[in-house]
Amino acid sequence: MNSVAEVSSPPRNAQLFRRRLIGFIAVGEVGVLAAMALLIAFFWLLEPAFLSERNIRAILNVVSFVGIIAIGQTILLVTGEFDLSVGSVAGLSAVVAAKLMTAAALPVTVGILGGIGVGALIGLLNGLIVVRLGIPAFIQTLGMLFIGQGLIQVVTGGYPVYPLPEAINTIGGTDFAFGLGWSFAFFVIAAVVADFVLRRTVLGRNMYATGGNQEVAHLVGINTNAYKIGAFIVVGALSAIAGMFVMADLGSGGTSIGSGWELTVIAGVVVGGVSLFGGAGTVAGGVVGILLLKIVQSGLVVIGVNSNWQQIAVGVIMVMAVGLDIVRRRYFIAGA
Amino acid sequence: MSTTQEPLFSATAIAKNFGGVQALRGVDFDVVTGEIHALLGQNGAGKSTLVKILNGVHPAGSYTGTIQLDGRPVSFASPADARSNGVGYVPQEIEVLEQLSVAENVFAGRTGLGDGMLVHQRKLEQRAGEIFADLGIDINPRAYVASLTSAQRHLVIIARAIVQKPRVLMLDEPTASLSGTEVDALFSVLRRLKAQGVAMIYITHRLPEVLAICDRATVLRDGQVAVRIAREDFDAETFIFSMSGQRLQRLFPEHSAPVGAPTALDVRHLTVAGHSGAVHGARDINLSVAAGEIVGLAGLLGSGRSEILHGIYGRVPADGEIRVTGRTVSIRSPRDARAAGIALLTEDRKRDGLLFNLPVGANITIGNLAPLSRHGMVRGRLERSSILAAMSALNVKASSPQASVTHLSGGNQQKLLFARVLMRAPKVLLLDEPTKGVDAATRHEIYRLVVELAEKGVGLLIVASEIEELIGLCDRCLVVADGRIVDEFGRGEGGEDRVLWSVTAAQAERHALAAQVSS
Numbered sequence: 001m002n003s004v005a006e007v008s009s010p011p012r013n014a015q016l017f018r019r020r021l022i023g024f025i026a027v028g029e030v031g032v033l034a035a036m037a038l039l040i041a042f043f044w045l046l047e048p049a050f051l052s053e054r055n056i057r058a059i060l061n062v063v064s065f066v067g068i069i070a071i072g073q074t075i076l077l078v079t080g081e082f083d084l085s086v087g088s089v090a091g092l093s094a095v096v097a098a099k100l101m102t103a104a105a106l107p108v109t110v111g112i113l114g115g116i117g118v119g120a121l122i123g124l125l126n127g128l129i130v131v132r133l134g135i136p137a138f139i140q141t142l143g144m145l146f147i148g149q150g151l152i153q154v155v156t157g158g159y160p161v162y163p164l165p166e167a168i169n170t171i172g173g174t175d176f177a178f179g180l181g182w183s184f185a186f187f188v189i190a191a192v193v194a195d196f197v198l199r200r201t202v203l204g205r206n207m208y209a210t211g212g213n214q215e216v217a218h219l220v221g222i223n224t225n226a227y228k229i230g231a232f233i234v235v236g237a238l239s240a241i242a243g244m245f246v247m248a249d250l251g252s253g254g255t256s257i258g259s260g261w262e263l264t265v266i267a268g269v270v271v272g273g274v275s276l277f278g279g280a281g282t283v284a285g286g287v288v289g290i291l292l293l294k295i296v297q298s299g300l301v302v303i304g305v306n307s308n309w310q311q312i313a314v315g316v317i318m319v320m321a322v323g324l325d326i327v328r329r330r331y332f333i334a335g336a
Numbered sequence: 337m338s339t340t341q342e343p344l345f346s347a348t349a350i351a352k353n354f355g356g357v358q359a360l361r362g363v364d365f366d367v368v369t370g371e372i373h374a375l376l377g378q379n380g381a382g383k384s385t386l387v388k389i390l391n392g393v394h395p396a397g398s399y400t401g402t403i404q405l406d407g408r409p410v411s412f413a414s415p416a417d418a419r420s421n422g423v424g425y426v427p428q429e430i431e432v433l434e435q436l437s438v439a440e441n442v443f444a445g446r447t448g449l450g451d452g453m454l455v456h457q458r459k460l461e462q463r464a465g466e467i468f469a470d471l472g473i474d475i476n477p478r479a480y481v482a483s484l485t486s487a488q489r490h491l492v493i494i495a496r497a498i499v500q501k502p503r504v505l506m507l508d509e510p511t512a513s514l515s516g517t518e519v520d521a522l523f524s525v526l527r528r529l530k531a532q533g534v535a536m537i538y539i540t541h542r543l544p545e546v547l548a549i550c551d552r553a554t555v556l557r558d559g560q561v562a563v564r565i566a567r568e569d570f571d572a573e574t575f576i577f578s579m580s581g582q583r584l585q586r587l588f589p590e591h592s593a594p595v596g597a598p599t600a601l602d603v604r605h606l607t608v609a610g611h612s613g614a615v616h617g618a619r620d621i622n623l624s625v626a627a628g629e630i631v632g633l634a635g636l637l638g639s640g641r642s643e644i645l646h647g648i649y650g651r652v653p654a655d656g657e658i659r660v661t662g663r664t665v666s667i668r669s670p671r672d673a674r675a676a677g678i679a680l681l682t683e684d685r686k687r688d689g690l691l692f693n694l695p696v697g698a699n700i701t702i703g704n705l706a707p708l709s710r711h712g713m714v715r716g717r718l719e720r721s722s723i724l725a726a727m728s729a730l731n732v733k734a735s736s737p738q739a740s741v742t743h744l745s746g747g748n749q750q751k752l753l754f755a756r757v758l759m760r761a762p763k764v765l766l767l768d769e770p771t772k773g774v775d776a777a778t779r780h781e782i783y784r785l786v787v788e789l790a791e792k793g794v795g796l797l798i799v800a801s802e803i804e805e806l807i808g809l810c811d812r813c814l815v816v817a818d819g820r821i822v823d824e825f826g827r828g829e830g831g832e833d834r835v836l837w838s839v840t841a842a843q844a845e846r847h848a849l850a851a852q853v854s855s
């Protein structure tokens with residue numbers, strides 16, 4: 001099979017089937033989905049309560065928060081950068097929004113826009129510094145993680161902000177179906193849109209090119225800096241939205257919103273096949289990865305494993321997922 | 337060279353399969369002491385695969401067949417294993433450690449120089465300096481590899497293989513990015529190694545090189561040995577015929593400069609700053625290319641030819657005035673250049689050509705998606721059909737538009753990049769080493785393509801290190817030395833000697849001037 005012309009002639013059936021199979025396995029999300037199905041079956045066999053309505057709802061609820069950030073992180077990773085400050089940004093945006101609504105007594109919409117604005121602004125700052133000054137994203141966003149945590153304390157004085165306006169509690173309390181509310185709806189819509197953008201649009205293609213080889217992308221006329229900065233802004237804004245959904249869910253602007261999320265999000269999307277080196281991965285994959293991670297965490301709780309072991313499991317799974325991914329690429333995509 | 341001599345290194349019945357692609361189907365191959373054995377074949381014939389097997393890149397167990405060194409069977413688990421058995425290798429693709437110095441790259445993996453754990457920085461630099469002097473290479477051993485041009489990087493990896501003092505040395509297209517004088521320097525080193533009894537396997541697409549230094553040639557076709565040719569029967573036409581099964585009537589298609597055609601590209605006082613030692617830049621360049629004209633930039637490695645192209649394309653900051661079809665354009669980035677109708681084919685496919693994370697099809701359309709999309713959405717069907725059209729127009733051999741670009745042969749990668757730059761129908765096409773690593777038949781296709789484009793009114797400006805190629809293809813040649821244009825001649829008004837002569841004259845003049853200034 002070496003030329004375009006040859007391919008159009010019908011290959012033998014067995015070969016065709018083999019190729020289809022390889023092509024199917026080579027699709028990034030399939031491996032993670034299969035692993036997820038196995039894990040669900042495993043936990044369910046050990047403890048049928050794992051598939052109880054309450055537990056499923058709890059898992060989906062958590063995923064809806066971190067999943068929103070995972071969408072942004074996936075986009076950013078595709079362009080070849082990453083952001084460690086997402087948790088801090090989520091927390092900071094939430095408390096800023098809460099303060100605007102309470103201490104400043106501004107309307108709820110202004111508060112929400114203010115929160116999103118803070119996230120987007122931090123994203124812009126991260127992007128400008130990484131792209132224009134050439135400071136590695138690791139350093140810049142790690143710094144921003146600490147800055148954000150400090151600012152949370154500065155804004156709140158260390159105390160949670162409440163009571164929040166009734167409208168916020170309504171957003172947090174809405175139940176569309178199955179106990180899932182606004183945050184889940186937003187998460188699903190954002191995921192579908194982002195997945196479509198990466199897969200089907202010129203914008204998405206240019207992002208893959210930017211993350212694959214910035215020099216090549218630049219030479220074919222893509223404004224790589226703009227794409228990177230844009231992706232940082234998207235991550236910032238989505239982190240802010242996730243933080244505010246948690247705030248609405250809790251009914252208060254807690255100072256610990258978002259803490260520790262940065263690593264969960266990165267671990268999750270990496271499990272879902274998004275490359276840390278840029279240019280590879282899909283939003284669907286990243287989202288499924290996060291879901292898998294949360295299923296494991298919850299499953300271990302349900303079957304009564306000590307919480308220390310849960311952390312260990314998360315670490316092992318992440319490394320294994322990346323290892324499997326490398327093997328998959330080598331054997332199914334390269335065919336060597 | 338008598339072939340009755342016992343082979344030093346031999347391979348028998350080598351077969352290799354890459355997930356369905358049969359790259360080699362039972363190849364027998366050997367080299368004897370003090371022999372330079374040419375391994376020839378079209379792109380994708382399996383040459384690189386064979387030497388990668390002989391060198392442990394494809395480890396024992398991943399192929400079938402046997403390898404013998406000194407009459408004893410050997411199996412290499414890795415290139416390091418092969419190296420410790422005295423088998424050295426210069427890969428086709430440049431593999432360097434960008435963040436290390438040239439000297440550290442030359443001694444990569446052996447920076448302790450055999451005694452202990454410490455790195456002898458000064459000794460490394462000194463030894464690297466000696467090797468470069470030997471090879472006639474002008475590179476500072478302390479420079480960082482990141483600042484080198486791709487030809488210079490190639491010299492670094494050649495030096496890396498030679499310092500190991502191998503008994504068998506395999507060179508996979510070592511001269512693909514070198515020009516005349518560097519090739520001569522390399523050849524004199526290879527001749528010396530040959531006199532010392534080193535057995536060499538030499539892969540190239542440049543047939544004159546085979547005539548110049550090889551003792552025997554083996555031609556691969558579709559993973560099999562097509563023919564073995566002894567030195568007495570060497571002849572370029574025979575080579576081409578046995579590689580491709582076709583006879584070429586004429587190497588360079590006929591073309592003559594258009595008369596009275598409008599100017600496609602006009603460059604005035606272009607100055608490109610040099611950076612970081614190895615790259616010298618260009619000063620006060622004035623040139624123009626008419627629509628339908630093929631103009632060549634000749635010169636030695638590092639003379640500033642590529643910098644001129646990069647300056648015009650906005651890849652590096654440049655001062656000066658650029659006009660495209662009479663209109664003055666301001667070019668500050670490749671984006672501006674493309675908008676003005678200029679396209680560039682870069683020299684180093686791996687570093688600034690291909691996107692390895694995207695499949696063949698997306699590699700062709702990247703940067704060209706505007707006409708293939710509506711409201712920002714890529715129109716899948718339209719994209720696919722235009723990819724297939726581009727692939728068949730240029731005869732790109734890949735299993736499908738979804739195939740990975742990693743395993744395409746060098747020539748097919750090159751054609752893919754051509755397809756990318758041509759998709760926009762540029763008015764001015766800048767080509768940097770368009771036939772690098774491309775086999776004779778494909779080369780011929782590329783020459784035809786160049787002439788065809790010229791006939792359609794595209795202005796072409798070409799950099800190539802093979803001077804015969806420029807002379808055969810171009811309507812006019814500009815000679816570049818030290819970042820300046822020092823000579824110009826039309827088709828039939830000069831050859832290789834004239835280029836070398838004007839380069840030497842320019843250098844002598846500069847030295848005289850420097851002497852005057854300092855006295």
Ligand SMILES: Nc1ncnc2c1ncn2[C@@H]1O[C@H](COP(=O)(O)OP(=O)(O)OP(=O)(O)O)[C@@H](O)[C@H]1O
Pocket residue numbers: 334335336354355357358359377378379380381382383384385386428743744745746747748773775
């Ligand atoms: N790692 C790999 N995986 C899959 N296919 C491969 C791999 N390496 C090579 N091939 C395929 O094997 C065949 C032979 O490739 P090879 O690189 O040996 O050709 P070559 O003769 O060196 O060509 P060129 O002159 O272009 O360098 C090609 O069809 C190529 O696509």
Ligand SMILES: [Mg+2]
Pocket residue numbers: 383384385428508746
């Ligand atoms: Mg090769």
